[in-house]
Amino acid sequence: MAFQTVWYNNAMPEDAINLFENEIKESTIPDSSWVRGFLWTYIDRANRENFLYDLSGFDNNSLEYKVYNEGDLQSWRVDRKPIENDDEKICKLSFIYQLSDVGDYEGGNVQFVDESGKKYFMPRQRSTLAIFDSQTSYRVLQVIKGTRKSLVGCVLGPQWK
Numbered sequence: 001m002a003f004q005t006v007w008y009n010n011a012m013p014e015d016a017i018n019l020f021e022n023e024i025k026e027s028t029i030p031d032s033s034w035v036r037g038f039l040w041t042y043i044d045r046a047n048r049e050n051f052l053y054d055l056s057g058f059d060n061n062s063l064e065y066k067v068y069n070e071g072d073l074q075s076w077r078v079d080r081k082p083i084e085n086d087d088e089k090i091c092k093l094s095f096i097y098q099l100s101d102v103g104d105y106e107g108g109n110v111q112f113v114d115e116s117g118k119k120y121f122m123p124r125q126r127s128t129l130a131i132f133d134s135q136t137s138y139r140v141l142q143v144i145k146g147t148r149k150s151l152v153g154c155v156l157g158p159q160w161k
Helices: 014-024 034-051
Strands: 005-009 064-068 074-077 086-098 105-107 110-113 119-121 128-133 137-140 143-146 148-158
Touching: 005 034, 014 034, 034 086, 034 128, 034 148
Parallel strands: none
Antiparallel strands: 005 128, 064 148, 074 137, 086 128, 086 148, 105 143, 110 119, 110 137
């Protein structure tokens, strides 16, 4: 059975997560960065074991270091959209890599809704990577206290045939 969302907690050591975070704070993540290779390992695995989509690589314009402070939230959204200036590619898989520790913030949970309307949450553990079909609706609930940090993005593939 295929799931619309899968996640992995890779238990990356604190020093490595801090290095990861420092590297992605830059405006762009170079193609040669180990961060891309790290993420792609999990995305490729999730795709092989669950989605079986034809993927071509990251949407460089979608890779974003997200910081949610007290009062911030993200309303319901869906990432599936044609890519500007490219009629042949579409966002097929989205991902969220959790950089904050569970105790760094209150609220700010990532919530998904499946095709039957059932809502569920992404685990909050630091270094959890959620990979999901870009047609999946999701949101980030309001941060009540502290700061929530993550890396988000999407993976492209050819239009559906």
